[in-house]
Amino acid sequence: MKSEEKYLRMSFSERIQHFLLLTSFIVLVYTGFALKFPEAFWVKWTAYIIGENAFEARGIVHRVASVVLVAVSLYHLYYILFNERGKKLVRDFLPAKNDITDFRDSLKYLAGKSENKPLFGRFSYIEKMEYWAVVWGTVIMGLTGVILWFENFFLKYVTNTGMDIASTIHYYEAILASLAIVVWHFYFIFLNPDVYPMNKAWLKGYLSREEMEKEHPLELAESEALKSDESKV
Numbered sequence: 001m002k003s004e005e006k007y008l009r010m011s012f013s014e015r016i017q018h019f020l021l022l023t024s025f026i027v028l029v030y031t032g033f034a035l036k037f038p039e040a041f042w043v044k045w046t047a048y049i050i051g052e053n054a055f056e057a058r059g060i061v062h063r064v065a066s067v068v069l070v071a072v073s074l075y076h077l078y079y080i081l082f083n084e085r086g087k088k089l090v091r092d093f094l095p096a097k098n099d100i101t102d103f104r105d106s107l108k109y110l111a112g113k114s115e116n117k118p119l120f121g122r123f124s125y126i127e128k129m130e131y132w133a134v135v136w137g138t139v140i141m142g143l144t145g146v147i148l149w150f151e152n153f154f155l156k157y158v159t160n161t162g163m164d165i166a167s168t169i170h171y172y173e174a175i176l177a178s179l180a181i182v183v184w185h186f187y188f189i190f191l192n193p194d195v196y197p198m199n200k201a202w203l204k205g206y207l208s209r210e211e212m213e214k215e216h217p218l219e220l221a222e223s224e225a226l227k228s229d230e231s232k233v
């Protein structure tokens with residue numbers, strides 16, 4: 001039956017990469033804000049449950065999670081440079097002219113000025129922006145984080161002012177990244193009426209035909225055209 005057809009969205013390797021990214025990110029957010037706000041009630045609860053070692057552990061766990069994040073990011077770089085599927089992935093994430101018209105048409109649709117929702121291919125302009133925001137955010141957090149980590153080494157090159165700048169950028173980018181994930185990414189994965197209660201591609205790797213019709217109709221049409229060409233050969 002057609003409705004049971006499944007479309008590969010995230011390969012096993014991509015799901016593992018995504019899982020390591022999400023777990024390291026959640027740990028970094030928790031421990032990072034626990035470092036910044038040691039008096040917050042949820043930090044006190046953590047110390048109450050885990051014990052006073054929790055205070056010392058914050059910095060250590062933050063650094064361990066940062067190593068996981070950097071490692072998976074470097075693996076991803078290797079993946080998009082040397083793996084065929086990875087190369088296609090990053091090509092499909094590149095901004096294109098239709099992203100601007102899609103954005104304009106989405107605004108019209110959301111404002112009720114048009115009946116037609118723009119049709120997306122493999123990645124919508126929203127997904128592309130999310131991807132590049134993660135790339136950009138990881139570079140910023142990695143660079144400023146390493147400066148904070150190896151303070152004694154960097155202090156002689158960047159002086160106190162440089163350390164303050166690194167710390168300020170790290171903190172504000174942490175707020176921005178956390179909000180981008182909680183408000184933006186979580187909306188599209190959980191609350192978006194087209195996929196509610198959750199887009200399961202990150203767990204199962206596949207989307208159903210109905211989900212493809214709603215979310216990626218142009219990609220669906222492309223893959224159907226390819227199939228019918230192949231069946232003619």
Ligand code: HEM
Pocket residue numbers: 025028029031032033035036059062063066067069070138141142143144145146148149150167168170171173174175177178
């Ligand atoms: C690549 C990765 C990262 C590295 C190497 C890194 C490293 C560090 C280091 C060394 C510190 C200072 C810790 C201390 O005082 O003991 C720090 C603080 C902090 N980090 Fe990260 N971090 C990274 C990613 C992140 C991410 C993704 C977030 C959250 C989204 C985050 C949020 C924070 C916050 C809120 C602080 C406290 C800043 C302050 O005290 O002003 N970090 N980080």
